[in-house]
Each structure stands twice: as structure tokens, then as C-alpha cells.
Amino acid sequence: MRAILIGRNKDELASLERSITELLADPLRDRIGACELVTRCILVPESLDDPRRCFNELSGMFRDFLRSDHVTVIAYGVRPLCLNPLLDLGWDSIVAMLILAFPEIRWFFGVIRGYAGAGEIERKQLESFRTIHGVANLFEVQLDPTFDGTGLRDWIRHCAAANQLTSGDAEYLARRKEGVIACSVDDETPYTYLQAYAAYRFGFRAITVNSARSADYLFGPKSRFPVPLLTFEDIYVNFPDGSSGMSWLGVNPLNNRGRNTRWPRLSQASHRIFVTSGHRSRGERDKWTSNRDYLAQQRDDSCLLYKPYAGIFRLWQESGLRKKLRWYEGSTGRLHRGVADGFNWPPSSRSIRGDEQSHSSPGVFLAVAESLIGRAEELLPNVRSVMEAIHGAVFATDALELLGGRTPTVAIQALQLKHHFEVVAECKFAGVEHHIQLEERFTEIERDVTLICGWFGRAQQTTAAANAELRILVDLLRVFREAALFDEEQACMRRARTLHRQVSLQRRRLFAAIAFPFRWYLDFLLGSIPRFLGAIGVWLLVLTCLYSASSSLSIANAFHTAFVSFLAIEPPAPPDPNVAVSMLAMVLGATHLGIFISHLYSLMARK
Numbered sequence: 077m078r079a080i081l082i083g084r085n086k087d088e089l090a091s092l093e094r095s096i097t098e099l100l101a102d103p104l105r106d107r108i109g110a111c112e113l114v115t116r117c118i119l120v121p122e123s124l125d126d127p128r129r130c131f132n133e134l135s136g137m138f139r140d141f142l143r144s145d146h147v148t149v150i151a152y153g154v155r156p157l158c159l160n161p162l163l164d165l166g167w168d169s170i171v172a173m174l175i176l177a178f179p180e181i182r183w184f185f186g187v188i189r190g191y192a193g194a195g196e197i198e199r200k201q202l203e204s205f206r207t208i209h210g211v212a213n214l215f216e217v218q219l220d221p222t223f224d225g226t227g228l229r230d231w232i233r234h235c236a237a238a239n240q241l242t243s244g245d246a247e248y249l250a251r252r253k254e255g256v257i258a259c260s261v262d263d264e265t266p267y268t269y270l271q272a273y274a275a276y277r278f279g280f281r282a283i284t285v286n287s288a289r290s291a292d293y294l295f296g297p298k299s300r301f302p303v304p305l306l307t308f309e310d311i312y313v314n315f316p317d318g319s320s321g322m323s324w325l326g327v328n329p330l331n332n333r334g335r336n337t338r339w340p341r342l343s344q345a346s347h348r349i350f351v352t353s354g355h356r357s358r359g360e361r362d363k364w365t366s367n368r369d370y371l372a373q374q375r376d377d378s379c380l381l382y383k384p385y386a387g388i389f390r391l392w393q394e395s396g397l398r399k400k401l402r403w404y405e406g407s408t409g410r411l412h413r414g415v416a417d418g419f420n421w422p423p424s425s426r427s428i429r430g431d432e433q434s435h436s437s438p439g440v441f442l443a444v445a446e447s448l449i450g451r452a453e454e455l456l457p458n459v460r461s462v463m464e465a466i467h468g469a470v471f472a473t474d475a476l477e478l479l480g481g482r483t484p485t486v487a488i489q490a491l492q493l494k495h496h497f498e499v500v501a502e503c504k505f506a507g508v509e510h511h512i513q514l515e516e517r518f519t520e521i522e523r524d525v526t527l528i529c530g531w532f533g534r535a536q537q538t539t540a541a542a543n544a545e546l547r548i549l550v551d552l553l554r555v556f557r558e559a560a561l562f563d564e565e566q567a568c569m570r571r572a573r574t575l576h577r578q579v580s581l582q583r584r585r586l587f588a589a590i591a592f593p594f595r596w597y598l599d600f601l602l603g604s605i606p607r608f609l610g611a612i613g614v615w616l617l618v619l620t621c622l623y624s625a626s627s628s629l630s631i632a633n634a635f636h637t638a639f640v641s642f643l644a645i646e647p648p649a650p651p652d653p654n655v656a657v658s659m660l661a662m663v664l665g666a667t668h669l670g671i672f673i674s675h676l677y678s679l680m681a682r683k
Contacts, residue, residue: 078145079214080138081152082118084167088152089117092186095211096150116141120167127164128443131173135447138178149174150214153187156205157198160235161440162242172232173440176478177447179229179470180222184211205231217293222470223272223282227254229474230281245438248480252281253418258306259294261285261342262351263315266462266505267383271308271351273466273501274388277473278397279419280306288318295339303344305416306397309335311352311367324363325350325370336370348378349395386509387502389516422527423480437482445475445486452493465501469494481528488544491524492551499552503559514567521548542579546572573599601671608672615664616642622657641665 079096083089096115118137120130141147151171158165161172175183188206191199208226219225230253236246258275260268265286272282283304285291294301312323324334336343350371371380377400385391392398398414405412408424415421437445452471459465472493479487495517502508522545529541553568577596601608619638623629629637637654640646641661 078141079115079148079150080118080141081115081150082120082134083152084120086119089119092150092152092211093117095186096214099212099214120170127166127170127173130170131177131443134170134174135177138174138181139451142178142180146180147178148182148184148214150184150186150211152185153189154185155190156188156202156209156231157190157194157235159232160239160242161232161444162236162245162438163239169440172235173444175232176229176444176474179224179474180220180467182218182221183209183228184214185209186211217290219290220284222467223276223280223284224252225257225281225283227252227281230254242438248423248482250279250421250423250477250480251418252276252279252416255302255305256280256416256418257302257304258282258308259285259304259345260308261291261313262308262310263313264310264507267310267351267507268308269463269466270385270388270501270505270507271391273469273498274391275306275308275416276470277388277498278392278401278414279416279421286315288315288322291315291318291339295341297340299341301341303341305345306347306349307342307345308349308351308395309342311350323367325367328363328366346377347395347397347400348374349397350378350380351383352380353383384507384509387512387514387517388498389520390513393516421477422524437479437486441478442483442486445478445483445490448472448475448478449486449490449493452497456496459497459500459504462501462505465497465504469497469501472497476524481524482531484528484531484540487528488525488547491521491528491544492548495521495548496551496555499555503555503561510561512561512564514564518549518567518571521545539579542575546575546579549575570599570603573602598671601668608668612642612668612672615668619657619661619664622660623654626654626657643669645669 081089081092081096083092093115118134120134138147138149154171155165155168158168159172159175161169161176163169175181188202188210190202194202209228221228224230230251233246233249233251236242237249237251239246256279258272258280260271260275260282262268262271263286265284268284268286272284275282283294285294293299294304311325314323321328321331321333322335322338326336327334342348371378377396379394379396381391381394385394392414401415401417402411402413403415403417404410405420405424410424412420448471452468452475455464455468455471459468472490476487476490476494479490481487499512499517502512522541525541525544525548529537529544532540549568549572553565553572556562556565556568577599601611616635616638619642620631620635623634623637624631627634638661641658642665645662645665647655647658647662
């Protein structure tokens with residue numbers, strides 16, 4: 077484990093080193109990984125004349141360290157109640173900015189300040205902060221901080237929103253409330269990351285659990301960790317460091333052991349999502365029957381999912397969480413569906429005001445967001461695993477939430493990166509079905525783009541929203557094309573054609589209005605093969621009616637004439653009393669058949 081010690085002078089750094097030495101010498105402490113502790117000291121000047129410059133310099137150092145190993149930062153001291161990046165508080169503000177800018181870094185603090193003059197509520201908050209983030213936790217179970225499972229990043233958002241001086245600039249920040257925790261329990265790391273990220277993006281603090289030691293720490297009978305609200309649990313979990321029997325959800329009658337006895341706090345979760353591949357091994361009939369009975373006794377808020385999934389959105393929908401999760405925002409009466417309690421994304425349209433204070437994102441949040449976006453863009457050409465793609469998605473998600481759409485150009489960039497990395501994770505993961513559901517993603521993109529572009533002038537909002545959505549869709553189209561997901565690529569193209577028509581209509585009103593019906597019909601035909609065949613059938617019926625109405629031909633003869641004129645592009649034998657109808661049929665036939673054959677060829681060539 078690589079640890080960075082930061083302090084404001086040499087005395088503070090020396091004190092930190094002594095504290096770590098004492099922790100290492102404690103014979104009662106579990107010191108797994110302690111022998112691999114490598115420290116590096118960084119001295120932060122006490123007088124910060126240029127906080128932005130200091131933040132940039134420290135960010136560069138942290139990036140270098142993260143290229144070679146996981147990083148833990150141990151700061152000498154902090155005032156938790158002053159971890160507000162929007163206030164010029166020197167050391168505390170710089171630490172807050174760094175915590176927001178590096179979601180994957182674990183943070184611990186040696187000295188917790190701020191007790192003097194604090195009230196009873198503040199003292200309880202400080203003690204809770206010390207319990208979770210104090211340096212004494214250095215050699216405890218290492219929980220992945222990526223999805224803010226301990227709530228450190230949300231604490232900083234709370235400090236900014238609760239302060240009277242900064243609440244106006246931070247009221248829009250999305251919050252992941254204390255106690256709203258999700259845990260993903262699986263021995264396959266990609267599954268834990270995908271499930272934890274799904275919970276995180278929909279408003280939960282999330283924790284990945286891929287070892288028995290972590291599960292004992294979180295769910296054991298002596299655990300002091302809050303009971304999770306949501307769990308994703310692999311039924312046949314088999315951790316490398318765990319004992320057998322945890323795939324018995326209830327109790328194994330042979331030894332009276334099972335998941336319910338070793339990890340009893342799991343049964344207290346409000347929503348339990350059990351996950352399995354559905355495979356049944358020979359000789360495990362008793363276990364399967366016991367698990368089936370156990371699942372039947374669970375509350376309605378629990379369900380069973382089968383691997384693989386059809387993407388992040390379908391995972392959320394099939395787990396029932398999209399319908400079950402709902403809460404009302406007290407200040408606006410707005411109903412939030414499918415997200416955790418208290419998670420207010422996207423921000424209410426009431427946050428789009430014309431006053432100077434809220435004209436754009438605060439400069440500090442913009443600086444942090446740009447740092448997160450820059451780090452995400454560095455990952456773009458080098459994503460080799462699901463975990464790397466999820467890290468990029470977390471960076472982009474945090475940047476988007478910090479901006480709140482108030483700096484629209486940068487926010488659109490963050491939104492594009494968010495969906496890019498999510499789709500890359502879905503495409504790279506063998507645990508996701510070959511065909512990915514996109515309707516929910518398109519709906520969310522349109523919703524967020526509309527919110528962001530509300531910060532443009534009224535005359536530019538509609539065009540800006542269409543252009544931004546096009547930018548994102550074209551980017552996703554490239555991802556699907558590289559992954560050979562042809563149907564998903566076609567879905568992006570269909571949506572992109574619709575947006576192209578809208579943009580063209582807004583820019584060249586008269587010409588576009590004349591061409592609009594023809595473009596709409598062409599895009600309609602290219603939507604799908606059944607739609608194309610249906611359109612040809614409708615035209616044959618229309619032409620049959622025209623031939624029958626304009627002459628004395630029977631329905632059968634009229635249909636034959638229409639069929640020959642349309643498909644063979646050949647006029648009826650002279651004399652032809654229906655020259656106009658025949659010419660229309662031939663033009664329609666040539667157009668439809670030409671487009672149909674070329675479109676069919678492109679489909680077959682790609683597939």
C-alpha cells in the first residue's frame with residue numbers, strides 16, 4: 077500500500093510518522109498489508125496565497141502516484157466542519173478540493189479539530205467523523221472509496237450546502253444521504269463494480285464486497301457499520317479467503333452454518349437483490365431447495381436476477397428498483413422515481429435563475445470538475461477492463477454533479493464522458509448481454525441535455541440541446557461500431573436522424589419545412605426491415621385502390637397491375653388508361669426498392 081503523508085510543516089509530518097509506527101507496533105491490530113506500506117511525505121505551505129495553484133501542483137503529484145499503485149493519503153489534521161471548498165480556509169479547503177478530485181483515494185486524518193466552541197450536535201458529528209476517517213482505521217479492512225461508501229465526498233457537499241455563506245452556490249449539489257448505502261457482494265470483481273456503480277449513479281453510497289474479510293467486517297454480528305439499504309448478492313458466492321457454505325442463504329442443516337448466521341446484517345437490508353447464473357450442480361439438490369424456500373420467504377422488496385444483464389439501466393429496471401424507489405422533494409413537491417431517498421438529480425428547474433450569484437458553477441467546483449474530466453479523458457484510449465471504464469464513469473459523474481449544468485459547455489463534455497464510459501463498461505463485460513437496452517439511456521440523455529442547455533439563452537436552447545444530444549449519440553455510435561453491436565449502432569443512428577431533422581428545421585426553416593415530410597418518411601423507412609416491408613405493402617394497397625377506382629379493373633387485376641408497376645418498374649400493356657398512376661407506381665417502386673436493397677446490403681454486410 078502506498079501512503080502519502082501531508083502536513084503543513086515538518087513537525088506535523090514527524091508526528092504522523094510516529095503515529096503510524098505506533099499503529100504498526102500494536103500487537104492486537106490486524107496488520108494485513110502493513111508490511112507493504114510505502115510512505116511519501118508532502119509538505120504543504122501554511123500560507124496559501126494561491127490555493128488554485130497549490131491544488132494543481134498537488135493534483136499533479138497524486139496523478140503520478142496513482143499511475144503505479146493504489147494510494148492512501150494521511151493528513152496530519154483537519155477541521156471536518158470547515159471542509160468547504162467554496163470558502164477560502166486555506167488548508168481545509170485544499171484538502172476538500174483534493175478529496176473531490178480523487179474519488180479512488182482513501183483518506184485518513186490524524187488530528188480532528190473543531191471541538192472548541194462546538195455544540196452538542198457538532199461534537200457528535202466530529203466524533204462520527206473521527207470514528208470513520210481517523211488514522212486508527214489505517215490498517216482496518218480496506219473499503220474501496222470509489223463509490224463514496226463512507227460518505228466523505230458527500231460530507232464535503234453537505235458542508236458547502238449547509239454554510240450560510242455558500243449555500244446559494246451549493247444548493248443544487250446532488251446528495252447521497254447518510255445511511256443510504258448499497259453493497260455489491262460477489263466473488264467476480266467486474267460484477268461488484270458494475271452493480272455498485274449502478275447504485276452510485278442512482279443515488280446510493282456504494283461498497284464493493286469481494287472478500288470474506290470485507291463481508292465479515294460489514295455484515296458480521298459484531299459489525300459497527302450501518303445496515304445497508306440495498307444489497308446485490310451472488311447466491312453461489314465463493315470468496316478465495318472465505319469458508320465454504322456461504323451459498324446456503326439460510327442455514328446448512330449439516331453444520332448449522334450459512335449466510336444468514338455468518339452475515340446476519342444482510343437480512344436487515346430493505347432491498348435484497350439475489351443474483352445467480354441459474355446453474356445447478358449435481359449433488360446440491362438440498363441446497364437449491366433450501367435456497368428456493370428462503371427466497372420465497374423474503375419480502376416483496378427482494379427479487380431474483382439472472383446473469384447476464386442487458387446493461388445498467390435494465391439491471392435497475394429488472395431488479396424492481398426503478399418502480400419501488402420514490403421520494404418527494406419537500407421544497408418543490410417534486411416526485412423523484414427510481415433513485416435513492418434524498419438524491420436530487422437532475423436539479424430542479426427552479427435552480428435556473430437569472431441572478432448573478434447562480435449564473436454559473438462556482439469557480440472552485442469548475443476547477444475540480446475540469447480536473448476530473450481531464451483524468452477521465454486520459455483513460456479514454458487506455459481502457460482495458462470494466463473497472464477502468466467504471467472509474468472513468470465515476471469521474472465524469474462527479475464532475476457533472478459538481479457543475480449542476482450551470483457551466484453548460486463543460487457539463488455537456490462531462491455528460492458525454494459519463495455515457496461513453498458506461499457503454500464501454502457494458503461492451504467490455506462478458507456479464508452483459510450482447511444486446512443492450514438503450515431506450516432508457518436515450519431518455520436520460522435527452523432529460524439531462526435539456527436541463528444543461530437551459531443555461532443558454534432562450535433563442536439557443538433548443539438548437540443547443542439537439543446539437544449536444546447529437547454529439548453524445550455520435551460518440552456512442554462509434555463505441556457500438558467498434559464493439560460490433562450493430563443493432564445498438566442502428567438505434568443511435570435512428571435517434572441521430574431525428575435530431576438532424578430538428579436542427580435542419582430550426583436553421584433553414586422554409587427549405588427544411590418543405591423537405592421535412594420526405595426526410596421523415598425516409599428515416600421512417602430506415603428504422604427497421606419490418607417497417608420497410610410494411611411500407612411497401614401499404615403502397616401496393618394504395619396503388620391497387622387507385623387502379624381499381626380509375627378504371628373498370630377488378631381488384632385482382634388492379635393488384636396485379638400495381639404489383640407489376642411497383643416491383644417490376646414496368647408499365648402495363650398499352651393502351652394504358654392510368655398513365656399517371658403507372659408513373660407514380662414506377663417512381664415509388666424504383667425509390668423504395670433501391671433504398672431497400674442498399675439498406676439490406678448494408679445490414680447483411682455489417683452482420
